[in-house]
Amino acid sequence: GYTFAKAHLFEVATGNQLMELQPDILNLNGDVGGHFADALAIDNGLVAIGAPTRSVVWDNSGAAYVFNVTSGEQLHFIAPDDLWDRDYCGISISIDNQIVAIGAEGDDDNAWFSGAAYLYDAQSGNQIDKLLASDGAEFDTFGNAIAINAGVVVVGAKGDTSDHFGAAYVFDGITLGSADEIKNEFTLSPNPASNRVSIDHLALEGEIVAVKIHNSLGQLVGHFDQDYFKGAEQWSLDVSSYESGIYFVSLQKSDRLEVKKLLIE
Template sequence: MIKIYIAVALTVIMVAFHNCVPGSSGSSSNATGAGGNGGTVIPQCQYTSNPAPVLEGIFSDAAFTAPASTISYRIGMGGDAGTEGTRTLYLKANSGDGISNVISVNCNGGNGLNTNCDVSNGTLRVRINADQDAECMTGSTTVRITVSDSVNGAGCTALAATSNQLNLTVNFANGCYPQTRLNPPTPFASGQMGANVAIDGNWAVSATPGDEAGGIDAGAAHVFQLNGNVWSNFQRIVPSSLASGSQLGAVAISGNTMVLGANLYANAVGRVWVYTFNGSSWVLTAELNSPSPTVGEKFGTAVAISNGVVAVGAPRNSVSGAQSGAVYLFSGASYATVQTVYPQVVGSETLVQGEFGSSVALESGTLIVGAPFPNSATVRGEAVYIYRQSGAFAFAQKIINTDGGGSKRFGTAVSLSGNRLIIGAPFYSSQNNSEVGRAYVYTRASAAVNYGATFGMLNPGDAGLKDHFGQSVFINANNAFVGAPDKTFDQLAKVGAVYMYNSAGTQTFKIRSRRADRENDSFGQSIAVGNGWLISGAFNDEHDINFLNSGSVYMVDIP
């Protein structure tokens, strides 16, 4: 958000109107010309002086209820929460003699400001708004408003036009969060870097499922490193056993350990790789496979890691019913110990087609698993499952959202931090908008007990049709973040946005790409937060016209 303080020095002369004072009746006459004028009457200028106008004041309202020398307001990038998209100031002057004829007005902004001047009935209206294509705005700038005037009366050509200028000093506070776009060093058409992202400490990683270094649509992982305050490409990882069509698309990182998943490997059997940092590069340390490999299982759709335990989702596993899903937990030396968990039946419901394992989150002995798809041919029973570790992981709770009907894909994205859990439902539909999306926050008293039945709902402040708010989520102790990759902005489709909320559930900021080429980028397709940085995937970014949808990621410095 941008907080703009506009201070105006009232001693500055603001405008130059047509303010010429007519001469007295004794100082003007109609002369009869001679010599070359053919007797044509040459009119004499009726004006002898052009006194300066008197500034009446600066007003923040159209009603002009009170003049002010200082005006404060907030203006935001793209309608960020608690801000105004455009602000209009009104300035009024009195010419003294009642004659006013403004012929031109010029406003000059700059440094991330757009300005537009309009004149009506002697009132100068100055519209100021943030430049939607500008990078982060800091410091101060000056808005210069220049008004020019000339005398158009007959015979007044010798009376010079006048112009005066008013300067508005604009100071930015908390203008926007600095962001850096990182592109794939070797782009591929439909590479879609940013399809999935993770971050921890000074490392971040992005899945690029369409990378072709290892074969057509084999996929790859791009690793980024933070040095000082600068992020840069560090390494592209292409597992040697990766094959064409694998589409490596899942990533997780914890300390010096990274997990990569390719759910379409070997006819969608799927495979997962574990890498560690050896001080100079990331090297392969383990290759994980389903204990009972099955074509179409999609092992590696979602991955997570915490305290040496790797969780791998296989949402098309059919042990508990067709496409009911499973999650595998690998631990111990070389990750040789494997535990499998399945969705649990509560009541009389069926588990068919629930796709348990579509999303996973793991932290300090708590496993969260999303099953966001229909669990029968006609009924949706989207749910999120919680497992707690006591030696092995055991089923603890099943959350079925009670906010309206089904078909909202509750559990598409999940994230937990301490005793806070956030769940995305990107296909939630309101009365006004289909598939606008919604996110839900649940809390618990401690890790030993279940999450409460009540929940907080997070909604975007500018909800729109098919924004798919909740496609990605992240939560920590102080904030929650929700991605809406299909958000339209300024009539540009699928620009995308990431919404930030405080612990009370109040939207505090909306983050989006500020690039001029941001249409159809899907900023916010994937998100993660760590070490004061938000990483957001824009997997359809077309930063290079020769490689459409090659994708990118944004690193956003957040407070």
């Protein structure tokens, strides 16, 4: 016989297991794998579960499921019509206010492994829209992480930019218009360094940027603040007095904190 993957549902107050959720055998199409429950989310009586390697027509095209929390009944099996080989639909999943957001990091509408995200109506099982990065490029893996709340969808793209710094894209989940993109553009060069190190980043207009440097023991050895105009900025720091070793440079911008390792020789 076949052994199927399961998702386990627990009650928070008692820690007791309520039920096990399994994919409907009628929807397996002979594929009993699929990494069912690699990603899952719960909201308002519904559970959304991703199965990113489900082979629906194409190898590892992926799929998602929606279950009723009370009955354990599978309500919908979701496999977008335009899925292709190794799209990995269901690699990430989120649900809020009857909308299911599903990541497909291998989608190639923009370029090879540029990625995509889908929005579905959890009640009807119908597709609402497909989201793509406006600047999608090869190996961005847009959709590797996803979250939805109060009509706003945030989609991660860990491979974005040629140096793979990563990015997050924010969409209005109701109008589905593009919104802000929060880029991780914090770089250190040279690294390793001996005399000076340059910090390159993007700043929003008027925001205060704080840079802190800690040694490998967690001790603060440098702290700098600066107001910036919007756009690309470069900050040169003198590190000639620092002992050789590993340091951690943190850059705080508004409500975002980024940390990178710096080697001083």
